[in-house]
Structure formats: structure tokens, C-alpha cells
Amino acid sequence: MAHLQELEALTKALSGLGIDEKSLISILGKSDPARRTTFRQRSTHFFIEDERSFERWDDHRINLLRLEFVRFENALVLWAMHPWERDARLVHEALTLVPQSYRVILEIACTRSSEELLGARKAYHSLYDHSIEEDVAIHVTGSERKLLVALVSAYRYEGPKVSEDAAKSEAKLIAKAIKNGDKKNPIDDDEVIRILTTRSKPHLKAIYKHYKEVSGKNINEDIEAADFILKETAECLCNPHAYFSKVVDEAIRNDADHNTKKALTRVIVTRADVDLKEIKEEYNSLYGVPLTQKIDDNANGNYKDLLLALMTRD
Amino acid sequence: MATIFAPANHVPGEDAESLYKAFKGWGTNEKAVISVLAHRNATQRKQIRQAYWDLYQEDLVKRLESELKGDFERAVYRWILEPQDRDAVLANVALKKSSDYHVIVEIACVRSAEELLAVRRAYQARYKHSLEEDVAAHTTGDVRKLLVGLVTTFRYEGAEINTRLAKSEANILQDAIKDKKFSNDEVIRILTTRSKTQLMATFNGFKDDQGTSITKALLGEPADNEFKRLLRIAIRCINEPLKYYEKILRNAIRKFGTDEDAITRVIVTRAEKDLLDIKELYYKRNSVPLDQAVAKETSGDYKAFLLALLGKQD
Numbered sequence: 038m039a040h041l042q043e044l045e046a047l048t049k050a051l052s053g054l055g056i057d058e059k060s061l062i063s064i065l066g067k068s069d070p071a072r073r074t075t076f077r078q079r080s081t082h083f084f085i086e087d088e089r090s091f092e093r094w095d096d097h098r099i100n101l102l103r104l105e106f107v108r109f110e111n112a113l114v115l116w117a118m119h120p121w122e123r124d125a126r127l128v129h130e131a132l133t134l135v136p137q138s139y140r141v142i143l144e145i146a147c148t149r150s151s152e153e154l155l156g157a158r159k160a161y162h163s164l165y166d167h168s169i170e171e172d173v174a175i176h177v178t179g180s181e182r183k184l185l186v187a188l189v190s191a192y193r194y195e196g197p198k199v200s201e202d203a204a205k206s207e208a209k210l211i212a213k214a215i216k217n218g219d220k221k222n223p224i225d226d227d228e229v230i231r232i233l234t235t236r237s238k239p240h241l242k243a244i245y246k247h248y249k250e251v252s253g254k255n256i257n258e259d260i261e262a263a264d265f266i267l268k269e270t271a272e273c274l275c276n277p278h279a280y281f282s283k284v285v286d287e288a289i290r291n292d293a294d295h296n297t298k299k300a301l302t303r304v305i306v307t308r309a310d311v312d313l314k315e316i317k318e319e320y321n322s323l324y325g326v327p328l329t330q331k332i333d334d335n336a337n338g339n340y341k342d343l344l345l346a347l348m349t350r351d
Numbered sequence: 352m353a354t355i356f357a358p359a360n361h362v363p364g365e366d367a368e369s370l371y372k373a374f375k376g377w378g379t380n381e382k383a384v385i386s387v388l389a390h391r392n393a394t395q396r397k398q399i400r401q402a403y404w405d406l407y408q409e410d411l412v413k414r415l416e417s418e419l420k421g422d423f424e425r426a427v428y429r430w431i432l433e434p435q436d437r438d439a440v441l442a443n444v445a446l447k448k449s450s451d452y453h454v455i456v457e458i459a460c461v462r463s464a465e466e467l468l469a470v471r472r473a474y475q476a477r478y479k480h481s482l483e484e485d486v487a488a489h490t491t492g493d494v495r496k497l498l499v500g501l502v503t504t505f506r507y508e509g510a511e512i513n514t515r516l517a518k519s520e521a522n523i524l525q526d527a528i529k530d531k532k533f534s535n536d537e538v539i540r541i542l543t544t545r546s547k548t549q550l551m552a553t554f555n556g557f558k559d560d561q562g563t564s565i566t567k568a569l570l571g572e573p574a575d576n577e578f579k580r581l582l583r584i585a586i587r588c589i590n591e592p593l594k595y596y597e598k599i600l601r602n603a604i605r606k607f608g609t610d611e612d613a614i615t616r617v618i619v620t621r622a623e624k625d626l627l628d629i630k631e632l633y634y635k636r637n638s639v640p641l642d643q644a645v646a647k648e649t650s651g652d653y654k655a656f657l658l659a660l661l662g663k664q665d
Contacts, residue, residue, distance in 0.1 A: 155468070158505045168507045171544040182536070183496075186544070190503035192471050194481045227495065235484040235499070 040072075044079055051083070054289070054298060055108045055340025104295060109340040112302040116309075116347070123307060124149065124157035125164050128189070132176040138296065139181060139266055141303070142173065144280075146188035147273035151195055158189070180224045181266055187234035188270065194237040204243035207232050211244065212252055215259050223260065224267045233270055245275050278319040281308060285316070286324060289335050301332075301344070309347040317348065352627040354662040357392040363402035366391070370399070370414075371407060379418040381652040388430060389659035392623060396431055423653040426615045430660070434620075435469035438462065439477050441616060442470070442502075446489045452498060452577075453584045454616065455486065457595075459501035460588035464508055471502070493534035493578045500543030501585060507546040517552040520545070524557060528568050534578050542582070547589055554590050566590075596621060597632040600641065609648040614657065618645075622660040630661070 043064050050057035050064075065073070077084045077092035083102075087093040115123055124145050131138035146154060161169040170190050177185050207228075214226040223229050232244070248256050257271040272280040281304050287293060288301035308316060320328040332344050366387050373383035391399065403411040415427055429437050438458045445454035459467060474482040483503045490498055520541050527538045541553070557565045569583050587595040596617050603613035621629060633641040642661050646654060 155505070162505075162507050162509075166507060166509055166511055168505055168544060168546065170504055171507065171546070174540040174544045182540075186540075187499065187503070190500075190505070191483065192468075192475075192481055192503065194475045194479060194484065196475070196479055198479045227492070231487040231495070231499075235481060235487045237481065237484070 040075065043072075044076065047076060048080065050337060051102060051105070052337075054105070054301060054336040055338050056102075056105050057337035058339055060338075101295070108302065109338065109343060112306060112340060112343055115302060115306045116343070119160070120153060120307070120310075121156035121160035122164065124153070125160035125169070127303065127307075128157070128161065128169060129165055129172070132172055134296070139177065139185060140269060140284075142177075142185055143188055143266065143270050144273055144284075146185070146191065147270060148277045148280075151192050154189070155192065180222065183230055184224060184234065184266065184270065187230060191234055193235070196237070197239055199237070199240045199243045201243060204240055205247050207236070208244045208247035208251060211256065212248060215256075218261055218264075222264060224264055229267075233267075233274065238274060241274050245271075278312065278315045279323065281316045282320040282323050282328075285320065285328065286331075289331055301336075305344050305347055309350070313348060352625060353392075353623045354626040354630065355390060355392065355622050355660055356662065356664055357390055357395060361391065361395055363395070363398035364406065366395075366399045367402040367406050367411070370403065370411065374414060374418050381419070381423065382655070384415075384419070384427065385652065385656050385659050388427065389656055393434060397433060400431070419652075421653065422611045422615065422649075423651065423656060425612075426619060426653060426656055429615060429619045430622075430656075433473070434623075435466065435473040436477065437620065438466075438470040439474040439482070441620075442474060442482060443478060443485070446485055449612070451612075452490070452494065452581055455498055456501060456581050456584045457588055459498075459504075460585050461592045461595075464504075464506045467502070468505065493539075494581060496534070496539050497543070497578060497581055497585070500539055504543050506544075509546065510548050511546075512548055512552040514552065514556075517549065517556045518560075520553045521556040521560060524553070524565060525561060525568075528565075531572075533569070533576070533582060538582070542585055550589050554586065593625060593628050593632055596629045597636060600629070600633060600644075601637060604644045604648050611649070611653070614645065614649070618657055618660050626661065 046060055047064055050060035065076070068076070074092070083095060083098050084092040085095050118126070128142055128145055131141035145157065149157065158169050161167070161172075165172065170186050173189055174182060174186050210228045211223075211232060214221075214223045214229045217223075217226075233241070236244070245256055252259065256275075257268045260268040260271060269280065272283075284300045285304050288298050288304075290297075304316070305313065317328050320326075320331075324331075329345060329348055332341060332348070336344060369383055369387050373380040373387075387399075388396065400411045403409065403414075412428065412431055415431060416424065419427055429440070432440060442455055442458055445451045458470060462470065471482050474480075474485075478485065483499050486498050486502055487495055523537050523541065527533060527535050532538075542550070545553070554565050557568075561568060566583050566586055569579060569586075573579070584595070599613055600617055603610035603617075617629070618626065630641045633639075633644075637644065642658055642663065645657050645661065649657060
């Protein structure tokens with residue numbers, strides 16, 4: 038009986054985000070060879086029967102497990118970094134990975150303040166001997182390049198002054214571009230790019246308000262799912278808390294892939310000193326479950342403890 | 352090297368008093384204004400503004416605007432502003448009044464990355480918009496892409512050169528020129544993101560390979576293409592700013608009817624930087640000292656002010 042419980046405990050310790058180090062030590066660390074053999078034989082999702090009669094680690098599983106073991110380490114290193122270095126490293130990593138990581142680039146470009154983004158660009162010089170826009174332009178192609186280069190280069194005005202007339206007319210421009218979406222992708226529309234990448238955030242909020250009055254829907258609802266990058270840009274710029282809640286929720290799901298999972302660390306660590314409280318509230322209202330509880334259920338060990346510590350500071 | 356002569360030991364309060372005396376009563380003692388302001392560097396001018404405010408509760412700049420007139424007033428106004436504020440004003444005028452977009456290219460390409468940043472900040476403080484916002488809103492198409500790219504870049508400022516990259520990007524530029532596709536995305540990417548040292552290596556590579564400089568290669572058909580004109584100016588400003596300024600002055604002085612705006616702009620913005628080198632270049636090219644040429648084409652207080660900035664001591 039104890040055996041079965043142990044097995045369950047071990048399986049839990051190795052599933053989800055991060056590793057329950059204490060459990061592993063107390064169970065596996067003390068087990069004798071026979072017990073470990075039973076463990077291997079019973080854990081068919083981790084070990085396969087080799088043709089030469091021994092229980093072998095599944096390669097894919099080892100790699101995934103190794104990633105889980107370093108999840109805490111990566112989170113801590115990221116947490117200790119200066120925000121500028123953090124953002125610069127995140128962008129650089131996103132550029133040298135799969136295209137799906139464009140999300141990280143637009144997340145940083147859109148949710149940081151003008152000075153924070155500037156700081157990241159300076160840190161990027163120091164770390165990589167290139168400018169951020171230089172590397173984004175080289176690694177990103179097609180329509181996304183124009184959007185992303187402009188987003189990382191922006192130094193948006195941060196004052197409250199907004200021209201309502203300009204906001205109204207620009208809302209109409211965007212509405213027209215979206216309506217023409219089947220003929221020309223909005224991301225290829227020069228005016229859409231100009232508005233999203235140069236206007237101040239208060240001005241964009243005014244545009245969204247006018248857009249909703251005119252068309253009854255939110256801008257990001259109207260942008261087709263096919264234009265994922267444009268949709269996320271609009272979201273990041275105008276409702277970052279909802280965006281972060283969504284990203285975090287995707288990361289905690291069981292079927293999340295490695296890159297998606299990394300978002301949990303990234304969001305909690307990068308927003309802990311900024312607006313984590315608001316993100317928690319938004320998450321709760323969107324998904325009906327407190328984010329701390331979700332993390333408590335799905336994360337393990339030191340990794341979980343670190344995240345919860347970051348989330349419950351005052 | 353700079354041309355102005357500024358004394359090491361100046362007392363801002365005394366200067367403020369001298370200026371106040373110059374304004375008192377009917378008319379203005381322009382000679383006094385010139386003898387003080389034309390012989391003070393940027394730091395000293397800032398101190399004088401502060402002292403004037405402390406003593407007379409009045410903004411020296413506003414007083415100058417009301418006391419002086421014409422080309423003289425415009426020159427002194429630009430001179431008294433801090434360099435980044437001055438550039439912001441020049442950019443705004445270029446965008447909204449004169450459509451002299453080459454001024455924007457000049458500012459974006461000649462200033463260092465940090466200086467350009469300071470200009471962007473000063474622009475926001477003054478006009479409650481970001482520089483790129485206004486540039487984008489006032490231009491269209493390829494010109495917009497080039498100008499927005501140039502004003503938003505934060506170029507890496509190191510001395511590293513990647514020779515292989517310089518060769519390959521020189522080829523990209525050569526292909527674009529051959530196919531007469533001057534405004535393709537790659538040309539803009541290279542010009543608006545690479546570091547200046549890297550670009551100079553690229554231009555050198557171009558010259559070694561093609562036997563002619565890239566600016567010469569860009570001449571020819573189509574002749575009156577605004578984008579091509581601005582592209583050439585960007586390249587010249589990055590590659591050989593002194594020669595560029597010499598040519599601006601030569602054209603401004605030679606043209607039928609002098610271009611005072613251009614003369615003022617070059618002399619005021621370079622007097623504390625490299626006007627001495629520009630003077631030498633001018634003499635070499637035209638066999639006439641710049642001072643003499645300026646004296647011939649201008650008159651009155653405006654002339655006296657320019658000559659003082661050019662290094663003439665009373």
C-alpha cells in the first residue's frame with residue numbers, strides 16, 4: 038500500500054511545473070535497489086522496457102524532466118537580474134528560437150514603459166554588441182518584421198494629452214483596414230502599423246473606446262485569429278492585465294509545450310514589482326480561480342515556493 | 352573642432368545683467384547681445400538663462416523673441432536653446448512648416464545615439480507627442496518608412512565590424528540599386544538599424560567592389576525621387592558628415608537668393624562641434640574662406656552674429 042502511495046507521490050513530484058525536491062529526496066533518496074526497480078517498472082510513462090532487459094529512461098522524458106529541474110534555477114536567476122538585462126536577454130532568446138516566440142518580443146515592447154524599454158535597448162548593446170532593432174530586423178521576416186522593429190524602437194509619449202479628433206479618425210482608419218481584411222491583411226496596412234507603433238498608450242485607449250462605440254466590438258475581437266500577432270499587440274497595449282492572465286493560464290495547462298510553460302516564470306518574475314496585484318485580480322475575474330491557488334495545485338517544490346513568495350509580497 | 356570662443360571664467364549673473372541692459376528702453380543693443388551670447392558655450396548659456404530668471408522673473412528666451420527680429424532673431428533663438436531642444440524645434444519646423452525632411456535625416460544620422468535620444472525626449476516635452484508619431488503622421492509610404500526608422504533607431508556605438516556581413520550587405524545594396532528597387536525593405540533595414548561603424552565598412556566594401564561610391568551610384572534615374580534623395584543624404588550624413596555640411600553651406604550661399612535657414616542651421620548646430628573642420632573643408636573646396644562668403648551674402652546683426660559664431664573675436 039505504502040508502495041502505491043509512494044508511487045503516486047513520486048509521480049506528482051515529477052509532474053507539473055517545477056520539481057518537488059523534498060518528496061524526491063525523502064522517497065527516492067532513501068529507497069533501496071528493489072524499490073527503485075519497482076518504481077521504474079511501474080512508471081511506464083518515464084521508463085520503457087529495453088530489448089536487452091532493463092528499464093530505460095525514455096529520452097524525451099529525461100529532457101523534459103531536466104527542464105523541470107532547472108525551472109527553479111532559471112526563475113531565480115531571472116528574478117535577481119536587473120530588469121533591463123532581463124528584458125534584453127528575453128528578447129535575444131526569443132529571436133534565436135522558434136517564430137512563436139515573437140510573442141515575447143511584442144510583450145516586452147508593448148507592456149514596458151518608454152524608459153524601461155529604452156533601458157532594455159541599452160542593456161542589449163552591452164550584452165550583444167548589436168542594437169535590438171538590428172537583430173529583430175535580421176531574424177524576423179515578412180510583415181511581422183515591420184511591426185516588431187517599430188514596436189521595439191518606439192519611445193512613446195507618456196503624458197495624458199490626447200487629441201480626441203485624431204483618435205476618432207484613426208479608429209475609423211483601423212476599422213476600414215480590418216473590414217478590408219480579406220483583401221489586404223491589416224498587418225500590411227501602413228496606417229495600422231503607424232498608429233499601433235507610434236501613438237501613446239492613452240491615445241490608443243481613446244482609439245479603442247471610439248472603435249467600440251462605432252463597431253460595437255473590441256478591436257482585438259475583430260482582428261481575425263489569423264492575425265495573431267496584431268491581435269496580441271492590440272491586447273498588450275490596451276489591456277495588459279488580461280493579456281498576462283491569458284498567457285499565464287495557457288502556461289499552467291497540462292498540455293502546454295515547453296515554450297508556453299516558460300511564460301509562467303516570465304510573467305510572474307517580470308511583473309512582480311509592477312502590476313502583479315492587478316494581474317491576479319484580472320485572472321480571478323476571468324477564470325474564477327485565484328492564481329495563487331492554480332499555482333499551488335500545478336507547481337512543485339522550490340519553484341512553486343519562489344512563485345508564491347513573489348506573488349504574496351506586499 | 353569648435354569655432355566659438357568662450358571665456359573660462361564667466362559670471363552668469365553679470366551676463367544676465369548685460370543682456371537686461373541691452374533690452375532696456377527703446378530698441379535693443381544687438382551688439383551687446385551678440386558679444387555676450389555668441390561667446391558662451393551651451394552650459395554657460397543655460398546658466399545665463401537661469402540667472403536671468405532668478406534676477407528678473409522672466410524667460411530670457413521669450414524676451415529675446417520679442418526684442419529681436421528676422422533672421423537674426425531666428426539664429427539667436429536657435430543658439431540659446433539647449434542642443435537637444437534646438438534639434439527638437441528644427442525637426443518640428445521641418446515637419447510642419449517647411450517639409451524639409453532632409454533636416455530630420457540630418458538630425459537622426461549625425462547625432463550620436465544618446466544625443467538622438469535626448470532629442471526625442473526634448474521633443475516629447477515640447478510637443479506632447481513622440482517624434483516618431485509626428486514624423487509618421489506627416490509622411491507616407493517609403494519616405495515614412497525611412498524617416499521613422501531613422502529617428503527611432505538606437506544604434507550600437509561600438510567599433511566592432513563584421514567584414515563578412517559588410518560584404519553581404521553591400522551586395523544587397525548593390526542589387527537594390529541595379530534593380531532600381533531603392534526602397535525595398537532590406538535597404539531600409541540596413542540603413543536604419545546597423546551601427547555607424549558597420550555601415551561605414553559596408554559603404555567602403557561597396558566602393559571597393561563597384562569602383563564607385565554608393566552615393567554616386569544612387570545618382571541618375573529617377574532624378575526627382577524624394578526617397579532616393581533622402582537615402583543619399585542619410586548615407587552622406589553617416590559616412591562623411593563634414594563634407595555633407597560643407598555642401599549644404601556651399602549650396603545655401605551659392606543659390607540665387609541665399610538660404611538663410613540652412614546657413615543658420617549649420618553654423619548654429621555645429622559651432623560647438625566641428626565647424627572649424629567644416630570651415631577648412633569649405634576653403635579647400637571653394638578657395639574662399641567661409642567667413643568671407645557668409646559676410647558677402649548676409650548683412651546687419653544677423654551677419655555679425657554668424658561671424659561671431661564662426662570665431663571672429665571683437
